[in-house]
Amino acid sequence: MTIPQPNSVMPARGPVAMYSLIAAESAIFTIFVVAYLFYIGKSQTGPQPKDVLDAPIFYSLCLLSSSLTIHLAVEALRKGRGRNFNMWWGSTILLGVIFLFGTASEWHRLIYRDGLTISTNLFGTTYYSLVGLHGFHVVAGLLCLITVMAFALMGTVTSRHAPRAYVLSLYWHFVDVVWVVVFTVVYVIGR
Amino acid sequence: MSTETMAWPTARVASRPFVDRLHEWVTTVDHKQLGIMYILYALFFLVIGGIEATIIRIQLIRPNYDFVSPQLFNRLFTMHGTTMIFFVAMPIVFGFANYLVPLMIGARDMAFPRLNAFSFWMTAFGGLLLYFSLVGANGLYGAGNAPDVGWFAYAPLTSLAFSPGHSTDYWTLSILVSGFGSIGTAINILATIVCMRCPGMTLGKMPLLAWLNLVMSSMVLFVVSPLTAAQIMLLIDRFLGGHFFDSQAGGSAVLWMHFFWIFGHPEVYILVIPAFAFMSEIIPVFSRKVIFGYPIMVAATVGIGFLSMAVWAHHMFTIGMTSNANSFFVLSTMAVSIPTGIKIFNWLGTMWGGKIQFKTPMLFSIGFLFQFLIAGLTGIMLGAAPFDWQLAASYFLVAHFHYVIVGAILFALFAAFYYWYPKMSGKMYSETLGKWHFWLFTAGFHLTFDVMHIPGLLGMPRRIYTYEAGRGWEIWNLIVTIGVVFQAVGILVFVFNLVWSYFRGKPSGNDPWDAWTLEWSTSSPPPAYNFATIPTVRSRRPLWDLKHPDDPDWKYE
Numbered sequence: 001m002t003i004p005q006p007n008s009v010m011p012a013r014g015p016v017a018m019y020s021l022i023a024a025e026s027a028i029f030t031i032f033v034v035a036y037l038f039y040i041g042k043s044q045t046g047p048q049p050k051d052v053l054d055a056p057i058f059y060s061l062c063l064l065s066s067s068l069t070i071h072l073a074v075e076a077l078r079k080g081r082g083r084n085f086n087m088w089w090g091s092t093i094l095l096g097v098i099f100l101f102g103t104a105s106e107w108h109r110l111i112y113r114d115g116l117t118i119s120t121n122l123f124g125t126t127y128y129s130l131v132g133l134h135g136f137h138v139v140a141g142l143l144c145l146i147t148v149m150a151f152a153l154m155g156t157v158t159s160r161h162a163p164r165a166y167v168l169s170l171y172w173h174f175v176d177v178v179w180v181v182v183f184t185v186v187y188v189i190g191r
Numbered sequence: 192m193s194t195e196t197m198a199w200p201t202a203r204v205a206s207r208p209f210v211d212r213l214h215e216w217v218t219t220v221d222h223k224q225l226g227i228m229y230i231l232y233a234l235f236f237l238v239i240g241g242i243e244a245t246i247i248r249i250q251l252i253r254p255n256y257d258f259v260s261p262q263l264f265n266r267l268f269t270m271h272g273t274t275m276i277f278f279v280a281m282p283i284v285f286g287f288a289n290y291l292v293p294l295m296i297g298a299r300d301m302a303f304p305r306l307n308a309f310s311f312w313m314t315a316f317g318g319l320l321l322y323f324s325l326v327g328a329n330g331l332y333g334a335g336n337a338p339d340v341g342w343f344a345y346a347p348l349t350s351l352a353f354s355p356g357h358s359t360d361y362w363t364l365s366i367l368v369s370g371f372g373s374i375g376t377a378i379n380i381l382a383t384i385v386c387m388r389c390p391g392m393t394l395g396k397m398p399l400l401a402w403l404n405l406v407m408s409s410m411v412l413f414v415v416s417p418l419t420a421a422q423i424m425l426l427i428d429r430f431l432g433g434h435f436f437d438s439q440a441g442g443s444a445v446l447w448m449h450f451f452w453i454f455g456h457p458e459v460y461i462l463v464i465p466a467f468a469f470m471s472e473i474i475p476v477f478s479r480k481v482i483f484g485y486p487i488m489v490a491a492t493v494g495i496g497f498l499s500m501a502v503w504a505h506h507m508f509t510i511g512m513t514s515n516a517n518s519f520f521v522l523s524t525m526a527v528s529i530p531t532g533i534k535i536f537n538w539l540g541t542m543w544g545g546k547i548q549f550k551t552p553m554l555f556s557i558g559f560l561f562q563f564l565i566a567g568l569t570g571i572m573l574g575a576a577p578f579d580w581q582l583a584a585s586y587f588l589v590a591h592f593h594y595v596i597v598g599a600i601l602f603a604l605f606a607a608f609y610y611w612y613p614k615m616s617g618k619m620y621s622e623t624l625g626k627w628h629f630w631l632f633t634a635g636f637h638l639t640f641d642v643m644h645i646p647g648l649l650g651m652p653r654r655i656y657t658y659e660a661g662r663g664w665e666i667w668n669l670i671v672t673i674g675v676v677f678q679a680v681g682i683l684v685f686v687f688n689l690v691w692s693y694f695r696g697k698p699s700g701n702d703p704w705d706a707w708t709l710e711w712s713t714s715s716p717p718p719a720y721n722f723a724t725i726p727t728v729r730s731r732r733p734l735w736d737l738k739h740p741d742d743p744d745w746k747y748e
Contacts, residue, residue, distance in 0.1 A: 010385070010386045010387065010388060011385055011386050012386065013302040013303070013382045013383075013385075013386040013387070016302075016381065016382045016385050016386055017302065017303065017378050017379075017381075017382040020377070020378040020381050020382065020408075020412055021374075021378055023409075023412045023413065024374050024377075024378070024412040024413070024415075024416045025416070026416075027412065027413050027414075027416035027417055027420070028416045028417070028419055028420040028423075029420075030417070031416075031417045031420035031421065031424075031450060031453075032420055032424075035424065035435060035446065038443070038446060039441070039442075039443075042441045043441060044440060044441045118427065118431050118432065118433055119431060119432030119433060119434070121434065121440065121441075122434050122440060122441050122442060125427065125428075125433040125434045125435060125442075126435075129423075129424065129427055129433070129435075133423075
């Protein structure tokens with residue numbers, strides 16, 4: 001029996017899986033954000049957010065602009081422009097590292113100058129957990145980006161790998177979007 | 192349909208050394224082998240969790256009994272609940288999804304075979320971690336071994352002050368680790384169903400099992416993740432001195448309840464939706480009719496998926512929420528009964544006028560229908576806040592959720608075991624033993640869990656170590672424990688049937704049930720690559736089309 005072959009094109013599995021992971025991660029972040037919002041103003045001892053927190057505008061801009069650079073990097077890879085890819089991908093890593101440095105110096109200041117640790121009060125517990133969870137995701141993303149960079153410097157990344165770089169860029173965009181939420185919750189609403 | 196099954200040589204190949212075969216299984220990334228490993232792993236823990244339940248019931252057989260110590264009793268019900276949900280029900284559901292989904296959608300494997308193996312070993316590691324607490328938790332503190340905080344581990348029981356030592360740490364870590372495994376598998380199932388379907392299999396032509404597992408996997412993403420987040424918070428509290436659930440520092444014990452039940456209630460649906468999936472495949476085949484109301488079935492499942500995420504606080508009526516919150520959660524809970532009722536009517540509509548064959552899978556399916564209905568009815572009773580205030584945390588509640596998990600989910604799983612056993616093993620199980628299993632287990636189930644409602648109505652609280660005579664609970668507890676004997680014998684018959692049939696059973700052939708979905712077009716058991724050529728389908732019942740070229744389904748769909 002012959003049956004006419006219907007045409008059907010299935011979506012690529014990489015982006016589908018990454019969107020699923022992003023959905024799961026969003027749920028994790030939602031719970032931490034809810035806990036942060038729920039505990040605003042409930043700390044029984046100091047320091048309070050308004051006394052010690054300054055919005056890290058510069059570092060946030062660095063992280064957000066890294067979304068643009070990784071997009072340009074993937075576009076360059078698609079068109080087979082290896083050198084442009086290396087440049088944009090490298091600047092993404094650099095911007096991510098600058099952001100992490102910002103978090104590190106903020107934490108250093110909070111711990112050593114203001115005496116706020118994760119066990120000091122509810123603010124400390126929720127602040128370090130939420131910002132730390134995001135920072136952990138930045139670190140994970142950076143490790144992946146650096147792995148790709150190493151292969152790129154060895155010259156093994158070609159336009160064939162553009163779909164995979166695209167999947168990774170989805171994750172990086174997600175990390176950036178989460179920062180917008182965390183920034184709003186911690187430095188705008190919570191202060 | 193372009194898959195003609197090939198004739199396989201019957202000559203026996205000399206069996207390979209044991210180490211070789213073990214190495215193959217440990218390093219495998221094949222979805223069928225991983226599926227079977229999930230299922231065997233879950234069966235192993237089913238026996239352990241069953242033994243724990245049996246000891247609990249022996250302790251409660253008569254008043255003022257001291258078969259075990261109160262401390263051990265607390266550990267037993269904690270381990271029983273945690274084991275049964277996280278290391279029996281979840282892996283068994285994932286095991287069947289792993290095995291069946293690629294075969295049913297005409298794919299050669301899951302979308303990410305290595306992620307699949309990783310997820311399985313994470314889940315396996317989680318189970319080992321939970322039971323390693325028996326050895327490891329004692330540690331330096333000399334303070335209890337296995338976790339004893341209950342399966343939902345309410346704060347402040349889990350705080351360092353009330354849970355010294357490491358038993359609670361093992362509990363939270365094992366759930367965290369197996370949660371990562373669950374999320375990995377869910378992503379994999381989702382990507383497989385969305386991206387790996389064979390040509391012609393549009394979403395509307397997928398077998399219902401694939402559809403329902405798609406919904407289940409999406410729910411896992413949104414539901415297991417909050418539990419993971421809550422476990423991270425608990426770890427921060429216990430190891431880093433955080434205050435998330437520490438009421439002395441302004442933290443909230445109720446927040447933990449919310450976070451737990453945001454997971455906990457949809458979890459029931461994560462388990463029961465695959466049970467619905469088995470029913471939706473098995474009932475049509477043994478009624479010799481196409482499923483009634485396919486699109487409504489899909490819509491009802493998606494509806495249940497959404498609704499189930501908005502009902503969690505009906506587990507918390509007794510903590511004193513506002514009346515607005517109570518009303519909302521009563522109404523949303525009642526609303527779930529609508530899509531669920533639609534499903535029951537669809538299965539009945541499928542059976543109506545069919546030529547019903549009372550094989551073992553069908554017997555368990557019919558048992559499922561009755562018992563799921565009753566479980567749903569007591570669910571509506573407990574979903575009404577005033578009733579719940581009276582009977583929450585009583586044995587009525589325990590009877591209700593065991594009716595769901597044993598009477599519905601486990602019965603559906605047994606049906607699935609018997610239905611797909613010939614496909615997985617290549618051997619036919621013994622129908623006589625299967626019927627013995629069904630009748631023994633059904634009798635035991637009703638003795639135990641029908642009767643268990645009564646001491647609950649008479650005021651017997653759950654989780655008590657023992658009780659005094661003269662409250663009118665004695666006879667009921669005795670009958671409940673007697674029911675366990677029948678269930679245990681039924682399980683023994685079941686396991687014996689599986690093992691005996693594997694070695695001595697008759698070859699089953701490729702399609703023993705004259706069924707209609709793609710997995711029955713492969714050999715039994717299917718070859719590693721599943722399909723020599725990827726099939727093309729035109730209807731929801733591709734094998735029907737193949738067997739009846741004169742009257743194919745695609746003319747009518």
